[in-house]
Amino acid sequence: MKRIGSLKLGGEVFLAPMADYTNIAFRTLCREYGAAMVYTELISAKAIAVKSGKTFKMMETNSKERPIALQLFGNNPDDFGKAVKIAEKMGERKKSDEPNFTFDAYDLNCGCSVPKALKGKYGVALMEKPKLVGEIISEMRSKTKKPVMLKMRLGYKTETFLEVAEEAEKAGALAIALHPRLGTEDYSEKAKWEKIKELKKSTKMPVIGNGNIAIPADVLEMKKETGCDFEMIGRAAVGNAFLFRQASALLKGANVLVKYRKETFVEGKRFLELINGFKLGVNDAKPYFIGTARGFEGAAEARNAFALAKSLEKIEEIFNKNFG
Numbered sequence: 001m002k003r004i005g006s007l008k009l010g011g012e013v014f015l016a017p018m019a020d021y022t023n024i025a026f027r028t029l030c031r032e033y034g035a036a037m038v039y040t041e042l043i044s045a046k047a048i049a050v051k052s053g054k055t056f057k058m059m060e061t062n063s064k065e066r067p068i069a070l071q072l073f074g075n076n077p078d079d080f081g082k083a084v085k086i087a088e089k090m091g092e093r094k095k096s097d098e099p100n101f102t103f104d105a106y107d108l109n110c111g112c113s114v115p116k117a118l119k120g121k122y123g124v125a126l127m128e129k130p131k132l133v134g135e136i137i138s139e140m141r142s143k144t145k146k147p148v149m150l151k152m153r154l155g156y157k158t159e160t161f162l163e164v165a166e167e168a169e170k171a172g173a174l175a176i177a178l179h180p181r182l183g184t185e186d187y188s189e190k191a192k193w194e195k196i197k198e199l200k201k202s203t204k205m206p207v208i209g210n211g212n213i214a215i216p217a218d219v220l221e222m223k224k225e226t227g228c229d230f231e232m233i234g235r236a237a238v239g240n241a242f243l244f245r246q247a248s249a250l251l252k253g254a255n256v257l258v259k260y261r262k263e264t265f266v267e268g269k270r271f272l273e274l275i276n277g278f279k280l281g282v283n284d285a286k287p288y289f290i291g292t293a294r295g296f297e298g299a300a301e302a303r304n305a306f307a308l309a310k311s312l313e314k315i316e317e318i319f320n321k322n323f324g
């Protein structure tokens with residue numbers, strides 16, 4: 001069984017954190033389809049430290065999606081210490097309480113490259129400050145016995161990932177995810193998997209490889225090319241949690257499971273059940289359903305219809321029309 005510190009994991013393919021996509025329903029769906037671990041989207045350490053009610057809402061979890069990591073962003077070590085302490089305290093509620101706030105690991109965001117992050121000097125901006133990354137990790141570690149990890153890019157404008165990894169490891173980080181692009185690069189450039197290999201050679205921490213996994217075979221390919229310990233999937237899982245089932249089967253040496261329309265239908269219906277069960281709304285469901293509409297005749301119209309839908313009933317109607 002694979003581990004990150006004391007955390008035992010039932011597989012090795014993770015769901016990547018994605019703002020506005022990886023809500024509680026989508027994370028639960030991906031766990032049901034075999035993702036070994038999920039993350040919350042990035043959440044402000046400062047907002048938790050000052051006990052913002054809106055932020056607590058974003059932190060809701062449920063027992064079925066564990067193991068789950070809480071991903072934090074910010075740049076002040078003190079905020080991170082306070083945020084982890086508060087999260088730990090919230091996690092002391094009974095595990096059977098739903099929703100609950102129990103996390104299995106904490107993750108530092110060193111990858112977000114949106115203009116707001118650059119202006120606020122968090123996310124990928126931290127890649128220019130390896131010592132600060134070490135201080136933040138130390139502060140997080142001092143407030144929890146659970147694994148503290150980080151997710152980074154290659155650097156902001158120049159590559160600093162090896163220095164950042166070294167400081168993080170010294171400070172006690174127990175795993176590191178690499179999305180191998182600079183903060184200045186967009187998704188049109190292919191993720192540089194050879195950098196994941198470089199990182200793996202330079203650190204003792206388990207390495208989580210990420211970027212451009214599109215089909216099940218890519219998981220095996222990334223593992224073979226880079227020697228990474230875990231693989232992380234973002235965009236390709238949207239509308240396609242079945243990818244985790246396929247990838248897990250391949251990793252176990254089984255043949256890849258074929259995905260037919262029926263599988264998409266069953267998965268989409270389950271997602272709607274989860275959306276309703278967690279009392280989420282149409283905007284929480286949309287990104288997933290837009291993701292289902294790929295690679296068939298009429299997909300562009302279906303995507304457009306999903307994007308314009310104003311209710312969950314409308315989403316279901318469009319879904320049934322295309323996949324039922």
Ligand SMILES: Cc1cc2nc3c(=O)[nH]c(=O)nc-3n(C[C@H](O)[C@H](O)[C@H](O)COP(=O)(O)O)c2cc1C
Pocket residue numbers: 016017018019020021040041042071109110111112151179210211212213232233234235236
């Ligand atoms: C819509 C969107 C939102 C994202 N939000 C986050 C986030 O909250 N935290 C984070 O570390 N990375 C975030 N990312 C980056 C992904 O986790 C991942 O590193 C990136 O998409 C590359 O993986 P992929 O090629 O499998 O999608 C986001 C990416 C996308 C497309």
